[in-house]
Structures are given as C-alpha cells and as structure tokens.
Amino acid sequence: MKRTSLLLTGLMVISLLSLPGITAAAAVDQEEYKDLSGRFALELPEGWKLKEEQFNSLYIFGKDGGSVKLFLVYSDGVSDIAALFSDAVDLATGGGLTPPTPGSVADMALNGSPARWAEYPCDIAAGKKTARIHVFVGAVISPEHQGGVSFFVSMAPKDYEKLEDPLRASWESLRLHGKPLTGVGQVAEVDAGSVQIAKKIPEASVLEHKLITVSLPAGWAAELGKDSGILAKIKHEKYGTVTIMGAPKNEFGKSRDKIIDAIREALLAGMPTMKAARGSWTAPTAGCGDAALEQYEGAIVAEGVEIPHGAVLAAMKDGRRGIGFMAVFKSDVKEQAVNEILQIIASAK
Numbered sequence: 001m002k003r004t005s006l007l008l009t010g011l012m013v014i015s016l017l018s019l020p021g022i023t024a025a026a027a028v029d030q031e032e033y034k035d036l037s038g039r040f041a042l043e044l045p046e047g048w049k050l051k052e053e054q055f056n057s058l059y060i061f062g063k064d065g066g067s068v069k070l071f072l073v074y075s076d077g078v079s080d081i082a083a084l085f086s087d088a089v090d091l092a093t094g095g096g097l098t099p100p101t102p103g104s105v106a107d108m109a110l111n112g113s114p115a116r117w118a119e120y121p122c123d124i125a126a127g128k129k130t131a132r133i134h135v136f137v138g139a140v141i142s143p144e145h146q147g148g149v150s151f152f153v154s155m156a157p158k159d160y161e162k163l164e165d166p167l168r169a170s171w172e173s174l175r176l177h178g179k180p181l182t183g184v185g186q187v188a189e190v191d192a193g194s195v196q197i198a199k200k201i202p203e204a205s206v207l208e209h210k211l212i213t214v215s216l217p218a219g220w221a222a223e224l225g226k227d228s229g230i231l232a233k234i235k236h237e238k239y240g241t242v243t244i245m246g247a248p249k250n251e252f253g254k255s256r257d258k259i260i261d262a263i264r265e266a267l268l269a270g271m272p273t274m275k276a277a278r279g280s281w282t283a284p285t286a287g288c289g290d291a292a293l294e295q296y297e298g299a300i301v302a303e304g305v306e307i308p309h310g311a312v313l314a315a316m317k318d319g320r321r322g323i324g325f326m327a328v329f330k331s332d333v334k335e336q337a338v339n340e341i342l343q344i345i346a347s348a349k
Contacts, residue, residue, distance in 0.1 A: 042175070071092075092135050135152065214244070238330070264294065285346055313326055
C-alpha cells in the first residue's frame with residue numbers, strides 16, 4: 001500500500017532543521033513493509049521491497065537492479081539505546097570503511113520509542129585514492145519488549161542525491177510492536193565526539209565444527225555456518241574474511257584439485273580481475289593431510305569503486321571429508337593477513 005511520508009508538525013520541523021545532519025524529509029511515495037512477527041513496520045522508498053531475510057533478525061531491502069541496500073537488524077534482549085546504536089555504527093562502517101568521522105547525532109522519540117540517529121561521512125580506500133560514502137545509521141528500542149532495531153545504509157554521492165529524502169522518510173516511519181505512526185519528537189542533538197563506538201578485539205580462540213577444528217589468532221572472530229556448504233566464516237576487522245566450506249560426501253569431487261577448482265570459480269565471480277600472485281604449493285596441516293594452496297590479487301567493486309584485495313585458497317582431502325578455504329583480504333595489510341591466514345589453515349584438524 002502506497003502512503004506519503006510523515007509531514008512533521010511546525011515545531012518539529014524547526015527542531016529537525018536546527019540539526020546539521022537531520023532535515024525534514026520531503027514528501028515521497030513510500031510502500032509499507034510489516035514484519036510478519038509484528039515486531040516492526042516501516043515504509044520503503046517507491047519500488048523497494050524485501051530482498052533477503054536471515055535468521056528472523058536480518059532484513060535487507062532494495063530495488064531490483066539497484067546498488068543501494070537498506071539493512072535492518074532486530075535484536076532481542078536490548079534496552080540501552082547507546083549500546084545498540086554503537087553496535088549499529090560498528091556494523092554499518094565495517095568492510096573497508098575508515099572509522100566514522102564525527103557527524104550529526106541526535107536522540108529522539110521515534111513514533112513513541114527511544115531512538116538515536118546519525119549521518120556519517122566515511123571513506124573507502126581504493127588504492128591511492130579514497131571515495132566518500134554517506135552512511136545513515138539509526139537505532140530504536142522498545143523497553144517494554146526488551147528489543148530493538150538497527151537501521152543502516154551506505155550510499156555513493158550519486159545515490160545520496162536521489163535517496164536522501166526517501167531513506168530519511170523510511171527511518172521516520174519505523175515503529176515497533178504495533179505502535180502508531182506519530183512522528184519524530186523530543187529531538188536533542190548529541191555531541192558526536194562523545195559517542196563511543198567500542199570495538200572489542202577477539203582473543204585467540206579455537207573454532208570447533210563437527211567436520212573441522214582450527215585455531216584462531218587474536219583478532220579473528222568466528223561464526224558457524226547455517227547450512228551444510230558453509231561450515232564457518234571467520235572475520236578480522238582489519239584483514240578480511242575466511243570462509244570454510246565443507247563437502248563431507250564428496251560434493252566437490254574426489255580430489256583436492258576438484259575442490260580448489262570449485263573455490264577458484266567462486267572467487268572469480270566476486271573478483272573478476274584476479275591474477276595469480278604466487279604459484280600453487282602444498283603445506284601440511286595439523287590433521288587434514290597436506291593442503292593445496294593458491295594466492296591471488298585483484299579488486300572487489302563496492303559502491304562503484306574498485307578496492308584492491310588479495311585472496312588465499314586452500315583445499316584438503318581426508319578420507320570422505322573435503323574442506324575448502326577461501327580467504328579474502330585487503331591489499332594494504334597483505335603481509336600480516338596472509339601470515340595469519342596460513343596459520344589458520346595449517347592448524348586444521
């Protein structure tokens with residue numbers, strides 16, 4: 001159902017216009033989305049729809065053929081707006097963006113719920129150049145339900161010009177647990193420099209899966225996969241991501257070569273300019289036999305900008321168990337990243 005965005009009262013318009021990063025959103029066509037569990041609802045820019053949902057907590061919205069995506073994360077057991085906002089900024093500015101420079105931050109009542117909103121200008125490193133990205137971040141909580149929503153989206157300048165008002169209107173329409181659309185109130189500017197975005201550095205640990213165990217150096221955080229193909233994803237804030245894939249029944253084929261061929265093909269889809277940075281080699285692992293390894297360099301395209309990256313691929317075969325590693329890292333930290341990635345692969349058992 002199409003609706004127009006909320007028209008703020010005269011007093012609220014004055015309050016919003018007094019903040020450098022929050023302006024009254026222009027009236028734009030919106031389409032409503034309601035969470036099937038009744039936890040939240042919001043109005044989307046015209047033509048936008050739910051593109052992906054994961055674990056009944058992550059929702060990704062966008063327009064067919066569009067490059068900009070709006071991410072919403074519903075979190076249970078939260079009651080501190082500052083903590084939820086900090087987590088939202090941490091998520092929104094990961095993956096190659098520099099830490100956010102102080103932008104406009106404001107506390108408010110959003111459709112009857114405590115909320116915090118900010119706009120951050122961030123930079124993506126692209127070789128010797130940087131590209132400016134506009135990031136909207138918001139958090140809203142329902143104290144009575146002990147739950148909240150994080151809202152974040154990043155845009156290149158050309159997209160920002162078109163989507164600034166529609167996405168502000170989407171934020172202004174966000175309401176929790178059946179609350180009515182009453183608008184934005186009680187706006188108070190927050191000193192951006194006082195907002196702490198805490199990033200916890202993971203300690204050294206061990207990732208245990210029924211098919212594989214690996215040791216992780218400090219700084220690497222692991223999350224087990226949700227399907228039989230992806231066993232785990234391991235992330236480092238500065239270096240990159242390692243994806244561990246499994247083929248317990250020989251889906252990859254009967255040899256290490258077939259496994260690494262499949263991983264190389266997957267890498268090529270995301271890094272079409274990749275080229276070999278080192279010849280193929282083998283190295284022992286702690287308990288999965290010798291691993292076949294390859295290393296590549298290339299670029300990943302984000303928001304229309306090519307960002308130099310490298311990759312290490314590994315494949316190992318132990319009886320009926322086939323394991324593959326795809327590690328993608330940022331080129332400016334290649335030496336440190338590759339050393340730790342090879343340590344992780346060597347620890348496999």
